[in-house]
Amino acid sequence: VPLSLDIRGWEEMHPLNSVGWSLFFEYVANILYAIGIRKFSNKTLGVFVFIAAVALTHFAVTNSNGDVSGGWTLNLAQVRVGITRTIFPFFAGLLLSRLAKPTRIKNAFLWCSLMVAIVLYMPRIGGADNVWLNGIYESFSIIIIFPLIVYLGASGVVQTSAGKKVCKFLGDISYPLYLVHYPIIYFYVAWISNNKGTTIVQAWPYALSILIGSIVLAYFSLKWYDEPVRKWLRQKWS
Structure with a gap:
């Protein structure tokens, strides 16, 4: 894209909706799945996933930042990062769906929430002199903890009909919400930048409106685009 559209100066392949880079690599993974995997x-899939895990760990431990950040620029180095970040989670999920048999685990939502909070709130490990330690931590989280969270979530039991409806709604809008939320966040970031010294009391109504607006836009995207297009594709190719 022209540099004039590079909003954040990161040379992003999707500067107006930066999360699009991950969807690009999901397309790559889906193509690999369709043509042979x-x-x-x-x-064989287990061996492939193991190799992907080794590649992910190697990247996290050896890169200069000690993490798995990157992949949003369309050049050789960043494409390697994007593929490395995508291949293990995508195909580990496929392997998990084949091998794991969900059970019934009480309070699965609580345990999943606690694990996610612990992983995300953990500060960087190792400091500037030992960034590889943080690479090990991130690799362990991605390869071990996150699949465990997925398994626990799949083993959870929703008791009430209202709870089931809420879970279905959140599941239905999760992908559209991921797609649409970032452009809306740009407006909030711009407002904060133009209003220096804004307090939490002043900001929370705007933040709440961004949250609600993102959910509403995601729902309309689901009903007016996502589901109709998928229905059309099923009718055309079934």
């Missing part, structure tokens, strides 16, 4: 046996 879907035919892998569980053993």
